[in-house]
Amino acid sequence: MPTGTVTPAHVGDIVRLKDAGLRVTAPRLAVLEALRALDHPSVDAVTEAVRERLGAVSTQAVYDILGAFTAAGFVRRIEPAGSPALFEGRVDDNHHHLICRVCGSVADVDCATGHAPCLTPSERAGFLVDEAEVIYWGVCPSCQGARVSPEGGKAHA
């Protein structure tokens, strides 16, 4: 798939970028593609995926692109304690996350009460609340299997 290949998804991405007033560039399309393919990837993971498709792309460009996309509302950025920022294309539905304390894997959970910002929104203590971010910490199925294995060191997915 050398330069020039156009997949159906690409066409949609191009429209999406233009509609948002963003210029259409190969790195941007590749980032959109990576976001579609990966699950809650870090900047690093996105960069890796983009490079696989385009060859060389600066880390800075990926940061810039993800920043622009976040500002445009194309992606959501979450920053779980102890982990670098993670991105996801699923926006417009304030869903929440399940994060594994062992391997850090992230899984989506639909909003606890269905509405957003769910959980007694409006104000509390005078604050004007606009979002309720919920993170459920626990152990993922995969890590539950690998109990307190002695030497540990086990990674999954």
Add this chain to the structure above:
Amino acid sequence: MPTGTVTPAHVGDIVRLKDAGLRVTAPRLAVLEALRALDHPSVDAVTEAVRERLGAVSTQAVYDILGAFTAAGFVRRIEPAGSPALFEGRVDDNHHHLICRVCGSVADVDCATGHAPCLTPSERAGFLVDEAEVIYWGVCPSCQGARVSPEGGKAHA
């Protein structure tokens, strides 16, 4: 209050440290005191407070102490996106936080449903959930007043 001063609170702290099998040292007592006096302080804020009381204390020592306290369950560490880690002495009740998007101030909110881990605990997607961390993002009363003031730059508290 030069070396030697012993306040009632100190006595309790000493017992607490010993019970946890931690050695009683001036830096540790000062950190406990700082945690009592400050509201969701950062490592920096704690360090500053500790130095005011003891003179010189290495930054590393404060990190070590806070780390040990967190491990011992004396303090809780929260890490809001875009902010360095914050600590608090209020533990044993998984309460939540209201964070101002403008100034970063943090306020406590009692658990949404009263229990911990509140919000459909147990498991979801196979995860074994042990904690539901909730952060309400919004604008604090103080920052609401200072609307979109032109040159901004306003800080409070």
Add this chain to the structure above:
DNA sequence: CGCCTTTTCTGGAACGATTCAAGAAACAGA
């Protein structure tokens, strides 16, 4: 289509927060 302005990319340095390492100092128990 070709030129000009604006935005994006690049490569490299700078940063803030946190962690690592090694030795000196301070505790706690005998």
Add this chain to the structure above:
DNA sequence: TCTGTTTCTTGAATCGTTCCAGAAAAGGCG
């Protein structure tokens, strides 16, 4: 008080992210 261990100090290293200045590319307009 002596001793072994924990804790504190110092100084450097990491990690993720951001800041910069110049080169390259994209979009708008004649």
